[in-house]
Amino acid sequence: MGPTASGKTALAIELVEQYNCEIISVDSALIYRGMNIGTAKPNLQELRKAPHRLINIRDPLESYSAADFRTDALLAIEDILAQGKKPLLVGGTMMYFKALLEGLSPLPAANDSIRKQIQSEAELHGWQYLHDELTRIDPVSAERIHPNDPQRLSRAVEVHRLSGKSLTELTVVKSAPLPYDVVQFAISPKDRKVLHLSIEERFKLMLTQGFVEEVELLRERIELNIDLPSMRCVGYRQCWQYLDGEYDYDTMVEKSVVATRQLAKRQLTWLRGWPELNWLESGLDSNLTEVLRHCR
Structure with a gap:
């Protein structure tokens, strides 16, 4: 490594x-x-x-x-x-x-429509807007994912929208x-x-x-x-x-x-x-x- x-x-x-x-x-x-x-x-x-x-x-x-x-x-x-x-x-x-x-962890598969929705929101409001959302739904993930890391930020928000559970909750099981x-x-x-x-x-x-x-x-x-x-x-x-x-x-x-x-x-x-x-x-x-x- x-x-x-x-x-x-x-x-x-x-x-x-x-x-x-x-x-x-x-x-x-x-x-x-x-x-x-x-x-x-x-x-x-x-x-x-x-x-x-x-x-x-x-x-x-x-x-x-x-x-x-x-x-x-x-x-x-x-x-x-x-x-x-x-x-x-x-x-x-x-x-x-x-x-x-x-x-x-058993995370939900990627969903193109949700990802496009998140991308559109980021283009309209900025990635900080999505990071603020992540802070509300999953403060643990928000602490380690920087607002300037769109790939990981998008995935964390996507997981919650698809499953109703936070990335932190789902990653407990592996x-x-x-x-x-x-x-x-x-x-x-x-x-x-x-x-x-x-x-x-x-x-x-x-x-x-x-x-x-x-x-x-x-x-x-x-x-x-x-x-x-x-x-x-x-x-x-x-x-x-x-x-x-x-x-x-x-x-x-x-x-x-x-x-x-x-x-x-x-x-x-x-x-x-x-x-x-x-x-x-x-x-x-x-x-x-x-x-x-x-x-x-």
């Missing part, structure tokens, strides 16, 4: 070369086909060295939930174990990790936890400034690799729009808005970097409270040895 741009993929590929394991991606952006540069998806050379499961499994038009991930990941884990290998779960989508390890022993690692620079610099440098590299052109190709698909979950991936929404003429190139770069840093901050917040976690510092030559020490 770890924040974006912390070196997870590089370390995972090293581990595959030294240990009998296979990677399962735990990343809500890498699932989408045609979104390669902006998601920092492993390139063909890296995938030849270390194939990744659960990447390129959805069209950007499709949705994919934590429950979908849990189902797919459990099947992948069983298959890898049947081949005599160890599953290596790598990524930064903390909700996916939580769903896999702890199980999921399915069975992961039935395997796990060793958990998180990798990150100790200095936040180092991570911020890595994020900025990586995004500028993406631009030289053709990120804007990648988003242009996505925009050519008339069925895609900026409000889809796929287009909420950091960088894509900002680039889409730039191509729509909402702001200039430099502003797009700045907003994309800021959004990525905010994502990293949320990931680190999750990890600081994560139980049974072994911490690694990004860039250390000893990281591979440390991981292998725990796995043998």
Whole structure:
């Protein structure tokens, strides 16, 4: 586990070369086909060295939930174990990790009409209006969900409108936890400034690799729009808005970097409270040895 741009993929590929394991991606952006540069998806050379499961499994038009991930990941884990290998779960989508390890609550399925209604209310009144509603119906969830997190905020309100119960009430009951022993690692620079610099440098590299052109190709698909979950991936929404003429190139770069840093901050917040976690510092030559020490 770890924040974006912390070196997870590089370390995972090293581990595959030294240990009998296979990677399962735990990343809500890498699932989408045609979104390669902006998601920092492993390139063909890296995938030849270390194939990744659960990447390129959805069209950007499709949705994919934590429950979908849990189902797919459990099947992948069983298959890898049947081949005599160890599953290596790598990524930064903390909700996916939580769903896999702890199980999921029996929440109602997504409802397009309710979601459109919530989206319309947000466009008319603003997301703070919906957050105020959530505060009334589910103060516990409202405390941990920021008004600027529309995806989670919308889902919490949707759950209450569909079931008449709050997200907090429904999450008391969960399915069975992961039935395997796990060793958990998180990798990150100790200095936040180092991570911020890595994020900025990586995004500028993406631009030289053709990120804007990648988003242009996505925009050519008339069925895609900026409000889809796929287009909420950091960088894509900002680039889409730039191509729509909402702001200039430099502003797009700045907003994309800021959004990525905010994502990293949320990931680190999750990890600081994560139980049974072994911490690694990004860039250390000893990281591979440390991981292998725990796995043998």
